[in-house]
Amino acid sequence: SQQGEEDPQALSIQEGENATMNCSYKTSINNLQWYRQNSGRGLVHLILIRSNEREKHSGRLRVTLDTSKKSSSLLITASRAADTASYFCATAVTGGFKTIFGAGTRLFVKA
């Protein structure tokens, strides 16, 4: 079963709006990462948040982590058509090495 599950599965917004994607996971983690995948391409790492961090920013990206609820959110502010992609959360399980990916959220930003 998937460790990370994103919600929603798909999201369509207008350019300039904010996009929020959520990720829930099941076990204790070392860190949580978000990746982006443009159609037909490999994944690109966006941001990593450690289990002892609650919020992290990178440009227009804001990630929060709530370990008590085993959930994370990715906020993209002032979205652009170029943000159209699939976004995946990935969790590195505590004490382990492997990173487990969720099924992703497909974001479509309309110009």
Place this chain on the structure above:
Amino acid sequence: NAGVTQTPKFRVLKTGQSMTLLCAQDMNHEYMYWYRQDPGMGLRLIHYSVGEGTTAKGEVPDGYNVSRLKKQNFLLGLESAAPSQTSVYFCASSYSFEQYFGPGTRLTVT
């Protein structure tokens, strides 16, 4: 700096045929991974390696073998391809948790 490259980009196999997918990285990363991506299922880890000469099973290893004879290369083999192995295969490498991905290989088994 090419990053992570994968060969080939596309391949069509008949059931029972064999093939090898090649992954190469030029970032001197210790860790390398093979994933498959199927619609609606995200990425699933097939095999991984924590260094030259080492390999380990991931989440879905059955039907695949791997080798890491050189630090920069990680090979994924299909000995007898099955239609269930139709997928997009991604290789990745890392020095820590952040993974760098190749462009993928689209494999169809008929």
